Amino acid sequence: MSTPNTGQDPFAAVAALPGVPEAVESARKAVDGLLGHRTMRRRSPEISAESALRGARASAALEGADWSLEEVRRRTDYSRTDDPEAGIVGGALRLSAEIGDLTDVWRRSPIQVLARLHMVAAADVVGSEALGRPRLAGEEPAVRPDPGLLPSADEVTARLDGLARLLLVPGDAPALVVAAIVHGEILALQPFVWGNGLVARAAQRLVLITRGLDPKSAVVPEVGHMDLGAGVYEKALRGYVSGTPDGVAGWILHCAEAVTLGARESVAVCEAVMRGM
Incomplete structure (x- = not known):
């Protein structure tokens, strides 16, 4: 992990970095406000479904397929091999539909779930021999952010x-911190030949669900990342990859702000539902 070498539980060490506790608490309050909204209490499946759709749309946009929400709702031709953007949007939508079925497996075998996420995301894009497995020596991801040198295949596996071992160890680190580290590690490692961003953001959701911050998957952190801007997202990632305390803390703060914005997005959806959206 690209975390400061303090000798502590890496998740706990990151959670204690300057500024992180305050950012985590602010995000938690935003999520609690959403979960306490009366529309969430009465119509949570509807809000969660809308969160999944909006999250898929935003995740695809961060991956380079910036379709409008209306277009995502309308189109069905996601398996077209002559349209790379359709492949991205289709992968994001499939992931959003798969996450709810993977929460129990994530608690037991994060590696198995990451493989499944890639298989789902990349099903229409890469050959079957590359689905669900980390890239081999000599393989490079088709598209990636620019956080620095690409880790070797051996480093990716290790x-x-x-990371999987750490996720299986009981600990008290906030869900948001763990989610941000999982998200950052996948983006930094670029373990697959395609769709790493989609997988990273899906894994982030799984951690927020399974660690209790957002059990109904109502928050839309992907919209938060998109609203903050792709350039800001990539700059924060470079800080994480640096492994410095300031860089890692900056990434966690960025993810906390994205969760806060994502909670506000769903509060707005709740209000619209109340008005008869």
């Missing part, structure tokens, strides 16, 4: 295994 760090994913290490």
Whole structure:
């Protein structure tokens, strides 16, 4: 993991970095406000479904397929091989539909779930031999942010295994911190030949669900990342990859702000539902 070498539980060490506790608490309050909204209490499946759709749309936009929400609702031709953007949007939508079925498996085997997420996301884009497995020596991801040198295939395997082991160890680190680290590690490692951003953001949701911050998957952190801007997202990621305390803290603060904005997005959806959207 690209976290400060303090000798502590890496999740707990990151959670204690300057500014992180305050950012985590602010995001938690925003999420609690959403979960306490009377529309959430009465119509949570509807809000969660809308969160999934909006999250898929925003995740695809961050990956380079910036379709309007209306277009995502309308179109069905996501498996067209002559339209790379359709493949991205289709992968994001499939992931949003799959997450709810993977929460129990995530608690037991994060590596198995990451493989499944990639298989779902990339089903219409890459060959079957590359689905669900980390890239091999000599393979490079088709598209990636620019956080620095691309980790080797051996480093990818070792760090994913290490991350999975840490996720299975009981700890008290806030869900948001763990989600941000999982998200950042996948983006930094670029473990697959395609769709790493989609997988990273889906994994982020899984952590927020399984660690209790957002059990109904109502928050839309992907919209928060999109609203903050792709350039800001990539700059924060470069800070995480640096492994410095300031860089890692900056990434966590960025993710906390995205969760806060994502909670506000769903509060707005709740209000619209109340008005008869």
